[in-house]
Amino acid sequence: MTARDTDWEGVRLHVVTGKGGTGKTTVAAALALALASVGGKVLLMEVEGRQGIAQLFDCPPLPHEERKVAVAPGRPGRAGGEVYALAADPESALVEYLETFYNLPHAGRALNRLGVVDFVTTIAPGLRDVLLTGKAAEATRRRVGRRRVYNAVVMDAPPTGRIARFLNVATEVSGLAKVGPIRGHADTVQGVIRSPQTAVHFVTVLEEMPVQETLDGVAELRGLSPGGLQLGGIMINMVRRVELSDDELAVAAAGRLDVHELALGLKAAGIEDGAGPGGNLDLAGSLTAELTERATEALAQREERELLAGIGQPCYELPLITDGMDLAGLYRLAGALREQGAA
Numbered sequence: 001m002t003a004r005d006t007d008w009e010g011v012r013l014h015v016v017t018g019k020g021g022t023g024k025t026t027v028a029a030a031l032a033l034a035l036a037s038v039g040g041k042v043l044l045m046e047v048e049g050r051q052g053i054a055q056l057f058d059c060p061p062l063p064h065e066e067r068k069v070a071v072a073p074g075r076p077g078r079a080g081g082e083v084y085a086l087a088a089d090p091e092s093a094l095v096e097y098l099e100t101f102y103n104l105p106h107a108g109r110a111l112n113r114l115g116v117v118d119f120v121t122t123i124a125p126g127l128r129d130v131l132l133t134g135k136a137a138e139a140t141r142r143r144v145g146r147r148r149v150y151n152a153v154v155m156d157a158p159p160t161g162r163i164a165r166f167l168n169v170a171t172e173v174s175g176l177a178k179v180g181p182i183r184g185h186a187d188t189v190q191g192v193i194r195s196p197q198t199a200v201h202f203v204t205v206l207e208e209m210p211v212q213e214t215l216d217g218v219a220e221l222r223g224l225s226p227g228g229l230q231l232g233g234i235m236i237n238m239v240r241r242v243e244l245s246d247d248e249l250a251v252a253a254a255g256r257l258d259v260h261e262l263a264l265g266l267k268a269a270g271i272e273d274g275a276g277p278g279g280n281l282d283l284a285g286s287l288t289a290e291l292t293e294r295a296t297e298a299l300a301q302r303e304e305r306e307l308l309a310g311i312g313q314p315c316y317e318l319p320l321i322t323d324g325m326d327l328a329g330l331y332r333l334a335g336a337l338r339e340q341g342a343a
């Protein structure tokens, strides 16, 4: 692997949060592809049991087991690395945990059959989250011999409103369990989550609500003590290119576009709308209405962008993919992340 300067050198666990529907799963997948493009293996992990990753990569539902889902785009003359995916579920994680820490190969399975595992994870939602963050921490640290198994782990994490609690829960559990393996486990998990190896990225779109949620989420993470968590990048998703100059935008947004001039322009361009009685004037009328709307939106988005820039973390822009989100679309998003230094 060649060294390459990115903004997140040294980060090995990338936690991706954001308001639901802004593209958290999609951006997490694109980030995993981007990170894998230098070679090696990257694990993309979801923790909410939605099977969003399987849908995105068009493969059957993921078991609680790591599966190869994609090969990353390489660079000229070099193959890309591989993206593995895992739909982590707390029950399986608890069984694994019991087997590893108590060194009882079948204890977990027996307890699972008796329904004890279900019971435990239901009565102790905190424990549930520790098991999930624990799984991410374990994958991040995993080695075979001296070699790390994954160069990076990307977690499609819970949404903004729940992220601080989710990531902090091991601290709470660690405070409750004074000694013993659970305490040790919680401490190990926190050791990874609160280290420079972990960064929390926020996905948003340029709309008021998701931007506000991002600001709130960032403030909440910054407020966690002690030490807090390392903030990552702000990933602005579904960005539409604006082709108009500032002056044109202002004119269009103010609804001061000259309909007659536009109608003449259309005619000059060889567009004749013979339909309605108004002809090109009608067409120009609906176009100016559309332009006014788009320009107003673009101006409002500037304000949102400034609010996001005010967070003081690197911002990345991901284009709106208009021809359907498939692997090619994900590659484009991954490319955008790499060009901007996010991976």
Ligand SMILES: Nc1ncnc2c1ncn2[C@@H]1O[C@H](COP(=O)(O)OP(=O)(O)O)[C@@H](O)[C@H]1O
Binding pocket: 018, 019, 020, 021, 022, 023, 024, 025, 026, 027, 052, 237, 238, 239, 318, 319, 320, 321, 322, 325, 333
């Ligand atoms: N950059 C993009 N361009 C176009 N469509 C996108 C983009 N990012 C996400 N989408 C689409 O938006 C929808 C929500 O994305 P998803 O990643 O599932 O969001 P979340 O995980 O935040 O709920 C999906 O249909 C997805 O294909």
Ligand SMILES: [Mg+2]
Binding pocket: 024, 025, 026, 050, 052
């Ligand atoms: Mg999702």
